[in-house]
Amino acid sequence: MNKQGWCEAEKAEQRERNWDIRLEHYAKHSNMLKNRAQFRQMVDKWAESFSFPSPGVPTMKMLHILKLARENGIVSETLTNFHYAEKELLRKNPKFVSPAAAVKFNTEKHHQLCLVSIKALSEKRERNVAAILTKKFGRTAARERRAAVKAAWEEAVRKGHEALEAKIEAARKDHPDTITELKKKWEHDMMFDLYTERVNASHSKNFK
Secondary structure (H helix, E strand, O other): OOOOOOOHHHHHHHHHHHHHHHHHHHHHOOOOHHHHHHHHHHHHHHHHHOOOOOOOOOHHHHHHHHHHHHHOOOOOHHHHHHHHHHHHHHHHOOOOOOOOOOOOOOHHHHHHHHHHHHHHHHHHHHHHHHHHHHHHHOHHHHHHHHHHHHHHHHHHHHHHHHHHHHHHHHHHOOOOOOHHHHHHHHHHHHHHHHHHHHHHHHHHOOOO
16 A cells, blocks of 8 residues: 555554455355455454454454354354354453344355355366366267256256145144244255255266
8 A cells, every 4th residue: 555645554544444344345245155255264364463362352353353244144263263252251241242242143144155155066066077078978978967967956956845845834833933934944954955965966976
């Protein structure tokens, strides 16, 4: 940064503001894998720069980062350590008000992020499989493989939704107040399991 007439303290303050803006941007747009990875990387480096959990870590900054993570359903080892640091701080200072304490972890967005991750992994594995098939057997074999994977996926999703609807109907009478939340959770679990099977299938495929 090269600002004419700015002293070093002003430059440092502007750099910190820019850092905050970038961090918040990555958190709010964490549905993109690269943004989520960048958020975690920035948080990790920030914690390392203060030798977390040393006494020199800026408490309110740490809690603001934790708040952003909870709002956007982001988890990591460093953020988990921030969570425990917050709990210890509140235990020692019951009157202290943490800006992150009242923020509920965004489970729905976390589930979305999990699906984005495993979907990207399955697609990457399948691209690798297609490349191997193209090299060994030609483009036609790769094209046929992609078509088979697509058909199998559509059928698995169809059967998954049929089973899910039956499960929801069976639970509706016993859990009328929570059925909406249960439906969201079960749908996430179903899709995550299907993507996991897809990843495993592409990983274990033998092309000898």
